[in-house]
Amino acid sequence: MIGRDGTSSRVRRHGVLGALLACFAGCSSEYYRKDADTEVYTIVKEKQADALGEAPAFSLDDFGGTPAATGEVLLLDMHECQRLAATHSRSFQSERESLYLSALSLTGDRHAYAPQLFARIAGSLRGNKEQSSGAVDSSGGIRKAWLWGLSSTVSIANTLLRSFTSNPQDVAASTISVAITQPLLRGFGPDIAGERLTQSERNVVYAVRSFEYARRTLAVDISQAYLRALQLYDSVKNAEANLTSTRTNFDRIAAQAEWGRVPLFQLDQAKTSVLSAEESVNRSRTSLKDGLDSLKLALGLPIEQQIELDTSELALLTAMDVSELGLDSEEAIQIALNCRLDLLNRRDGLADAQRTVVIAEDQLRAQLDVSGRISIPTPDQREAQRPGYFRTERFTYDAGVDLDLPLDRKNERNTYRRALIDLERTRRNLVDAEERIRREVAVAYRTVDRAYRSYQIELASRDVARTRVESTQELIKWGRVETRDLLEALDADLRANNAVTAALIEFRVAYLEFLYAIGILHVDDEGAYIDLAREEGDATSEG
Secondary structure, three states, X not given: XXXXXXXXXXXXXXXXXXXXXXXXXXXXXXXXXXXXXXXXHHHHHHHHHHHHOOOOOXXXXXXXXXXXXXXXXXXXXXXXXXXXXHXXXXXXHHHHHHHHHHHHHHHHHHHHOOOEEEEEEEEEEEEOOOOEEEEEEEEEEEEEEOOOOOXXXXXXXXXXXXEEOOOOXXXXXEEEEEEXXXXXXXXXXXXXXXXXXXXXXXXXXXXXXXXXXXXXXXXXXXHHHHHHHHHHHHHHHHHHHHHHHHXXXXXXXXXXXXXXXXXXXXXXXXXXXXXXXXXXXXXXXXXXXXXXXXXXXXXXXXXXXXXXEOOHXXXXXXXXXXXXXXXXXXXXXXXXXXXXXXXXXXXXXXXXXXXXXXXXHHOOOOEEEEEEEXXXXXOOHHHHOOOOOOOHHHOEEEEEEEEEOOOOOXXXXXXXXXXXHHHXXXXXXXHHHHHHHHHHHHHHHHHHHHHXXXXXXXXXXXXXXXXXXXXXXXXXXXXXXXXXXXXHHHHHHHXXXXXXXXXXXXXXXXXXXXXXXXXXXXXXXXXXXXOHHHHXXXXXXXX
């Protein structure tokens, strides 16, 4: 049999069969993984733009795992350390996954309110010695839930029955149906029926803020670890310089002792000072190795990987301006109350708790649902031989009302009372969070102020120590001071140099903690990178 378009029915049957086989086979698991990623990353970017005003790069594939140790020594600056931590930190990957899973849940909740196709085919055989029959039932259609509570379904069902006897017969029937259900009291309206989607949308916003907060936390932690490691490098350098000076002075004192100009006990004091300087170098080097191992753990690098830090950055930090904050404590607190992402989440959580009370209160009402259904079948035996052939004038319908009176609402009552208590608890927790942030900012402000003043004091102390060394070295040539005076001056100079570096690092660390506390850190796409120079300029303009 040839159709009007010249295509045989066999070809058409083969096409239908191919389509069915494709549906049975489904898509590959890799396709579904990529499809989920595409939808999730789109949602994340959308929510980042809404919540943050920008959309930093985000992907689960940014995690590089724990890299294998190389035979080379890695030379790292602060930027590279932060990039490595963002790539290899295992705890930071958990933060990525939390954001991803939140957005993944949203895809399901959005889908619940989108048109959904369904299809089903079932076959059966039955019979005895005399006769047997087979049936194929198929149905398909589309269903949709609406945000105001309405649920609707449009479907078509087909039944094909074949009798395997000496006089085989085929019977086919089809029905097309449209059904709706609409609540009028409990569960009515977008604020109630769409709450699940509303909360899911808000949860992604919270997750975006939490992830950004985690990025800033990682940036601060790695920056602090890097700065403290730089301090250890400087301690080693100072200890080695002190050892060199101590040995030089020992040689000078030994020469003077040989000529009888210096008592032998002063030579012993100089020798003891050399041994003490050697031990100081040994301790400093060991502390540096321990600090680098701790840094490698924070970066997600294997412990056997050898690293070195770019110590030239310490000179850059020293050259940067160290100044007082350009704003007072109360101004800093107001910035924090406006900018802290964790506080914004808590404030939005209060709105969530208020909606939960409204929904719980709605559940106390009576439930009144109206429903309707229209069906158009293939009506009689003659026309039943033509499945899919419908006579609209032979439709049937039914309508109904379902009223559930609020005679037993004990569980709903308990849920409502629990929601009221949770709302009050959320209010108290918000006040507590605001007060805690006020205290954090005040403490961070005072810490920066103290670190600034300590740095100025240590600079002055170092100048005094240097002058003391120079004058003592000059006086000892003329025998006006004892060896012990020079040794004490050298030791004081070493401590002063270490104290200046420590005070500088403490100031930088305190400044980062302050910016973190008021919520204005800048973190880029490439791995939570903080530019200290930019941060200081922005903090001044913010004030």
